[in-house]
Amino acid sequence: MFAFAVGSGLSIASILLAVIVLAAMLIWVERRLLGFWQERLGPNRVGWFGIFQVVADMIKIFTKEDWVPPFADRLSFVLAPAIIMVVVLMSFAVIPFTPEIGVIDSNIGVLFVLAMASLGAYSVMLGGLSSNNKYALLGSLRAAAQMVSYEVFMGISLLGVIVLAGSFNLREIVESQADGWYIVPQCIGFLIFLIAGVAESHRLPFDIPEAEQEICAGYHTEYSGMKFGMFFVGEYLGLVLISSLITVLFFGGWLGPSFLPPIVWFALKAGFFIAFFILMRAALPRPRYDQLMSYGWLFLLPLSLLNLLITGVAVLNTL
Amino acid sequence: MFSLIRDTLLSQAVTLWRVFRKLFVKADTVEYPDEQPYMFPRWRGRIILSRDPDGEERCVACNLCAVACPVDCIALQKTETEDGRWYPEFFRINFSRCIMCGFCEEACPTNAIQLTPDFEMAEYVRQDMVWEKEDLLIDGTGKYHDYNFYRVAGKQVAGKDKGEALNEAEPVDVRSLLP
Numbered sequence: 001m002f003a004f005a006v007g008s009g010l011s012i013a014s015i016l017l018a019v020i021v022l023a024a025m026l027i028w029v030e031r032r033l034l035g036f037w038q039e040r041l042g043p044n045r046v047g048w049f050g051i052f053q054v055v056a057d058m059i060k061i062f063t064k065e066d067w068v069p070p071f072a073d074r075l076s077f078v079l080a081p082a083i084i085m086v087v088v089l090m091s092f093a094v095i096p097f098t099p100e101i102g103v104i105d106s107n108i109g110v111l112f113v114l115a116m117a118s119l120g121a122y123s124v125m126l127g128g129l130s131s132n133n134k135y136a137l138l139g140s141l142r143a144a145a146q147m148v149s150y151e152v153f154m155g156i157s158l159l160g161v162i163v164l165a166g167s168f169n170l171r172e173i174v175e176s177q178a179d180g181w182y183i184v185p186q187c188i189g190f191l192i193f194l195i196a197g198v199a200e201s202h203r204l205p206f207d208i209p210e211a212e213q214e215i216c217a218g219y220h221t222e223y224s225g226m227k228f229g230m231f232f233v234g235e236y237l238g239l240v241l242i243s244s245l246i247t248v249l250f251f252g253g254w255l256g257p258s259f260l261p262p263i264v265w266f267a268l269k270a271g272f273f274i275a276f277f278i279l280m281r282a283a284l285p286r287p288r289y290d291q292l293m294s295y296g297w298l299f300l301l302p303l304s305l306l307n308l309l310i311t312g313v314a315v316l317n318t319l
Numbered sequence: 320m321f322s323l324i325r326d327t328l329l330s331q332a333v334t335l336w337r338v339f340r341k342l343f344v345k346a347d348t349v350e351y352p353d354e355q356p357y358m359f360p361r362w363r364g365r366i367i368l369s370r371d372p373d374g375e376e377r378c379v380a381c382n383l384c385a386v387a388c389p390v391d392c393i394a395l396q397k398t399e400t401e402d403g404r405w406y407p408e409f410f411r412i413n414f415s416r417c418i419m420c421g422f423c424e425e426a427c428p429t430n431a432i433q434l435t436p437d438f439e440m441a442e443y444v445r446q447d448m449v450w451e452k453e454d455l456l457i458d459g460t461g462k463y464h465d466y467n468f469y470r471v472a473g474k475q476v477a478g479k480d481k482g483e484a485l486n487e488a489e490p491v492d493v494r495s496l497l498p
């Protein structure tokens with residue numbers, strides 16, 4: 001119970017705590033990194049290099065008035081931010097962090113993650129719909145279309161990895177990468193998954209559902225206080241989740257030379273992708289809505305199918 | 320196909336790389352209250368009224384600045400000294416309206432009103448944003464050190480008759496037949 005093992009209480013508690021603290025810390029990390037990439041300094045006043053900016057933000061967000069607009073549909077308005085937190089945290093259950101740390105070894109790990117990502121769309125849709133606000137509705141319309149369509153080839157791009165590993169179990173996928181990471185045979189699949197992952201967690205440049213300049217923050221226009229905070233942290237949790245998934249599926253999870261413990265390898269790889277996502281936010285402009293959709297359906301979907309076809313042929317030939 | 324890949328992936332990768340390099344570039348900003356930023360001499364900040372080299376007010380209360388002001392933040396009233404010099408009876412700038420556009424400085428025919436590189440003008444009381452002539456007037460000449468309006472203009476004041484200004488010709492004697 002109190003030792004690190006897959007599914008032990010200590011393991012579950014430490015994953016929950018680490019993931020939430022990390023997601024909160026990302027608020028500071030992102031602002032600081034964005035600052036550096038925009039030739040500014042970023043928040044550096046609170047604590048050591050501004051590291052307690054998180055605490056200041058948290059105090060602010062907790063003490064804000066928790067307001068539900070009178071014209072909103074109260075039940076779904078309150079429910080929506082909770083859904084995204086629950087759904088993303090549930091996805092972390094199947095992620096194998098190290099040989100010892102993990103919540104569950106599910107035979108349908110990959111499918112579980114994809115299913116939870118689909119449920120995440122409800123959070124955004126309900127949030128926008130229940131706000132009873134035109135901008136929020138526009139945001140949720142965009143979010144629904146974007147998430148549903150990018151889910152399609154997010155799943156298909158993973159099939160190449162699954163074909164190579166022969167398993168839906170994320171832990172077995174990591175273990176099967178002992179003699180070579182899947183980034184090499186599956187580089188196209190990796191690129192498609194990266195793009196789809198950004199769209200799925202609606203981060204920039206694919207933050208069309210919450211485009212501040214066009215539809216003033218989209219589906220969370222009416223949210224404030226901790227309800228907004230849950231959307232906010234939920235987005236960072238999604239970022240951590242996508243980075244962990246990329247690490248697990250394409251970069252050999254905890255595998256690495258043995259001079260560093262497995263958890264450090266995992267953290268380094270995931271941290272690299274988190275920083276890469278923040279770099280994308282700093283550098284890339286947002287595409288138009290119809291460009292995003294046609295790019296997805298007309299380019300990425302055929303490409304991911306082609307990738308799956310080639311992988312399948314290659315695997316069948318070696319049998 | 321190639322152009323699609325170039326537009327969607329390659330150009331994005333180049334952008335990412337160029338932004339990433341900014342990590343090793345010194346920040347453009349400074350930590351303001353601890354470290355003062357360099358203010359350019361032509362910065363359009365707090366408005367002052369300057370004096371001419373003799374120490375007299377430059378402003379001749381022509382109202383051009385008040386007319387040019389797009390937000391109508393300048394108010395003044397003209398009056399005259401006994402020796403014929405025009406000057407403002409009061410000169411009031413409401414800095415809570417002022418947008419620091421510098422049109423008043425461009426409109427001013429006597430270089431009296433000038434903008435300075437000072438931006439620290441926050442107040443706790445709104446009424447404190449309204450500055451009177453005593454607050455605006457400085458002792459120096461501002462950006463233009465030699466200019467003295469009454470010494471170059473044809474205006475007649477005590478101690479300077481028509482034609483006595485710098486580079487000014489004698490007034491034409493309409494009753495004389497001499498060339």
